[in-house]
Amino acid sequence: MADCIFCKIVDGSIPSKKVYEDDKILAFYDLEPQAPVHVLVIPKQHICCANAVDESNADVIAHIFTKIPEITKTLGLDNGYRIVNNCGDDGCQSVKHMHFHILGGKKLNGQMA
């Protein structure tokens, strides 16, 4: 999708530090990490947000979750991690291409909001 920075990361026109890639998804380090390890996992296809998940694209979201154990193992997050998805304005979603934050590398704050 034009003007989507994560679509541009997928097509390589914006560089990223990749952690994992296959035909459906990409994982790369967040530019402004909020934990010792902070990686974003995205579908390659443009899905704006959790509100846009439906039967036609649910397979790629399921695929992300089947790959997260492999990705987090590569990152050394053996003691656990947090998965965050922000949706919409109240959820403080700044990039409108659905993504899951993987945060870890320390004992995280127990507060969610």
Ligand code: AMP
């Ligand atoms: P959210 O606020 O949930 O939409 O998260 C968007 C995330 O994308 C933020 O944590 C940003 O630091 C991150 N981000 C924005 N641009 C880039 C980029 N070019 N490469 C890596 N991470 C990015």
